[in-house]
Every structure is written in structure tokens, then in C-alpha cells.
Amino acid sequence: MGDELSSADHLPIVETRRWASEGDTAAFACALAAVIRAEPALGEIFIALHGDLGAGKTTLTRHLLRALGVTGRIKSPTYTVVEPHQGAGGLTIHHFDFYRFNDPREWDDAGLRDLFAGPGLKLAEWPDNAAGRIPIADLAIKMEAMNDESRSVTIQAASARGQKLLAAASA
Ligand SMILES: Nc1ncnc2c1ncn2[C@@H]1O[C@H](COP(=O)(O)OP(=O)(O)OP(=O)(O)O)[C@@H](O)[C@H]1O
Numbered sequence: 001m002g003d004e005l006s007s008a009d010h011l012p013i014v015e016t017r018r019w020a021s022e023g024d025t026a027a028f029a030c031a032l033a034a035v036i037r038a039e040p041a042l043g044e045i046f047i048a049l050h051g052d053l054g055a056g057k058t059t060l061t062r063h064l065l066r067a068l069g070v071t072g073r074i075k076s077p078t079y080t081v082v083e084p085h086q087g088a089g090g091l092t093i094h095h096f097d098f099y100r101f102n103d104p105r106e107w108d109d110a111g112l113r114d115l116f117a118g119p120g121l122k123l124a125e126w127p128d129n130a131a132g133r134i135p136i137a138d139l140a141i142k143m144e145a146m147n148d149e150s151r152s153v154t155i156q157a158a159s160a161r162g163q164k165l166l167a168a169a170s171a
């Protein structure tokens, strides 16, 4: 019976939401950032961002990074695969975009494996293009554009840390 309980503890939590505007996307990003700033251990996390071209993955990331204290330009890593940032309090952040990732050797050669094994916050757009290499996400966020600025969003928290961050950001 104890076993059943502990496995239930680790079932992923899946939530669906509707963000009516970019303001709602920004509000969610700010809520995540507030939790991470209050409890830096929750910033040691991998967030996978799913969704079609223009769904809002980079936009969500920009709002999150700003709220984490990143200053300066936040470039989309579409061409570079990864962009490094530093947040307030020295938080290391790596923003990945695997849209153009098609050479698996790059995983080791460009040090991507080391970045995922290293400390800090990792965010990845188009994670499925690195399937089999990229670790399982603590939080997986899927954004789907509806009309205009509205987004249908599915959030899956697959680890204890992801669940804690999501619960605290939603409180
Ligand atoms: N609710 C919303 N959330 C996020 N972005 C929105 C929203 N409403 C409108 N937008 C706009 O949609 C666009 C999303 O573009 P963005 O570059 O973030 O998409 P993406 O998912 O990163 O695409 P790609 O796969 O090409 O990298 C931006 O111009 C943003 O201002």
C-alpha cells in the first residue's frame, strides 16, 4: 500500500489553461520568476516549451528572463541553438532552440550535454528535435495559438520540483 502511495506521488500533474492575451502569458512568467527568486533551489529546473511556430515560446521565455532579472537583449536562439543568460542572484540560465538541430554530434561537440548536466535554469524550444538526448523535463508547457492573442496551454509537471514550482506559481 505504501508503494501505491509513493507512485501516486510521482504521477505527473497535467493542467490546462487559457491565456487570453500576452499579458496573461507575462503574468504566468512573472509568477514562476517570483517563486524562483524566493526559493532559488526551484530555479534548478528544466522547462520544455512545445508549440508551433509563433505559439509564443520565445515570448514566454523573454517575460520569464526579464522577471528573473536578465538585462539587455534576449535573442531568440533559433540560429545559435543556445543563448546563455544570467539572472539576479547569479542564476545561470540557458535558453535552447532545437528547431534547426539536425546534427546529433553537435550534442557533444557544442557542449550541449554538459549544459544540461550543469547548474541553473534550462528552457528549450522544439525539444522533440533533440529527443533521446535531452532529459525529461521537470515542467513541459505546450502553447497553442487560438485566435489573436489567445493561447490554449497545457502544463505538465513530471518531477517533484516541477510540481512544487507549478503549485507555488499558481497559488
Ligand atoms: N498570449 C500570447 N502569448 C505569447 N505570445 C503572444 C501572445 N499573443 C500574441 N503573441 C505574439 O505571438 C508571437 C509569438 O512569437 P514567438 O517568437 O514567441 O513564438 P515561438 O513559439 O517562439 O515561435 P518559434 O517556434 O518560431 O520560435 C509574438 O509576436 C507575441 O507578441
Ligand SMILES: [Mg+2]
Residues within 6 Å of the ligand: 057, 058, 059, 076, 097, 125
Ligand atoms: Mg521561438
